[in-house]
Amino acid sequence: METFESLVRAEFAPKNTYLNTATSGLLPARAVTALHDAVQIRADGRPLDPLFEDVEAARAAFARIAGVPVQRVAAGASVATQTGLIAAxxxxxxxxxxxxxxxxxxxxxxxxxxxxxxxxxxxxxxxESVRPGTALVAVSAAQSADGRIADLPALREAARTHGTRTYVDFSQAAGWLPMDAGAYDYAAATCFKWLLGPNGVVFLVVPEDHGGLTPLLAGWVAAENPWDSCYGPVGELARSARRFDVSPSLLSYSGLRHSLALIEELGVEAVRAHDLALADRFRKGLVSLGHEPLPAPGAPIVSVPGLGRLRAELSAAGIEVSDRAGNLRASFHLYNTEQDVDRLLDALSG
Structure with a gap:
């Protein structure tokens, strides 16, 4: 029987100490292989049917991770465009x-x-700031800058009290934090961070009734029968959230379906326990060195004020972190180890 550790070892072999998942996650070996295969399909001039099948397989896997019916999931390219649909x-x-x-x-x-x-x-x-007349509250589940986690249960209750719609971006949470995306009117997540996929895929979860959104970006792929809707206006938009799809970056989905399969095999709760243990180890080590990280309990993102200036120096030493607003931001994920944490602490100690 494969263990968490054996599954991870089979998929990742980074050449450095990579502690920067909040910027971009590493690709598992299975996704890299799938990407090569997809590129070869394009190079050989073979039918693209398998690549379109990858889009639907990735959508279905994301729906399972998000805890929603697949009919509620739309596929796009960026969080900004998904937010734009809601704003419009x-x-x-x-x-x-x-x-x-x-x-x-x-x-x-x-x-x-x-x-x-x-x-x-x-x-x-x-x-507590939701009030009568607030039409929408929009927030990241985990803050990019420092990892602070929004109090989503309290937000849901406040929104319910005042009849306010909710929009949650899970980009810095999906993959290590259970999503329960169906509890919100709208939820989005980019897939190249904690979900370990290639760039170019963002999923949007909408209500069963589509939440009043207009498919402003709809092209042929947003039709109920896409291949019969390539010319002229679309006769019938997809009945599902697929009406909000944009033309897919096919190669990205070919890798992503396998990245999401790995997350499902490992289990989000197991990933979370692993990630948070490493983050806690780093926080304790920082305190022993006289540094006080910004408070972000329960998050695998740790930001340290004043140390962002060390990013280039650490990178030259083979340790990848981020500089965010002058803070050193380290983010720990399933491929990281206690040795990675200790190497960063040793570098910061002098």
Missing amino acids: ALPAGAEVLTAEGDFTSVVNPFHVRGDLKVRAVPLERLA
Whole structure:
């Protein structure tokens, strides 16, 4: 029987100490093989049917991880475009509540509308700041800058009380934090971070009734029968969330379906336990060195004020982290080990 450790060892062999999943996850070996195979299909001039099948296999796997029916999942290319669909559906003058300093793709489409009332509050006050007349609250499940986790249960309750729609971006959480995406009106997640896929795929979860969204980006792939809808206006949009699809980056899905399969085999809870143990080890080590990380309990992202300037030096030493607003950001995932944590701590000690 394969264990968590044996599955991971079979898929990853990084050439450095990679502690930067919050920027981009590593590709498992099975995804790399699938990408090569997909490229060869294109090079050989063979039918693309298997690549379109990969799109649907990846959609179905994401739906299982997100805990929603596959009919609620749309496939796109970026969080910003998915947010844009939601922003476009709001009436002029609607109030949108956001968290201060949240990732740009989650908030900027509401600002560029120009006729919405966008209000930002500290993340910790988000739920209590929902009020009568708030049309939508939009937030990242885990903050990109420092890993702080939104109080999503409190947010759901506040939104229910005031009749407010909810939009949660799981880009920094999907893969290590259980999603329960069906508990929100809209949920998005990019797949090249903790879900270990190639760039170019973002899924959007919408309500069964599509939540009032208009498929503004709909092309032939958004039709109920795509191959019969290649010319002229689409006669019938897909009855499912696929009506919000954009033309897929086929090669990306060919790798992604196998990355998602690995996450399913390992189990999100097991990944979470592994990741958080490493993050806790790093936090304790930082304190022993006299550094105080920003508080983000229960997250595998650790940001340390004032040390971002060391990123280039650490990279030259074979340790990959991020510099975010002057903070050193380390993010721990399933392919990391205690030795990786200790190597970073040793480098920071002098």
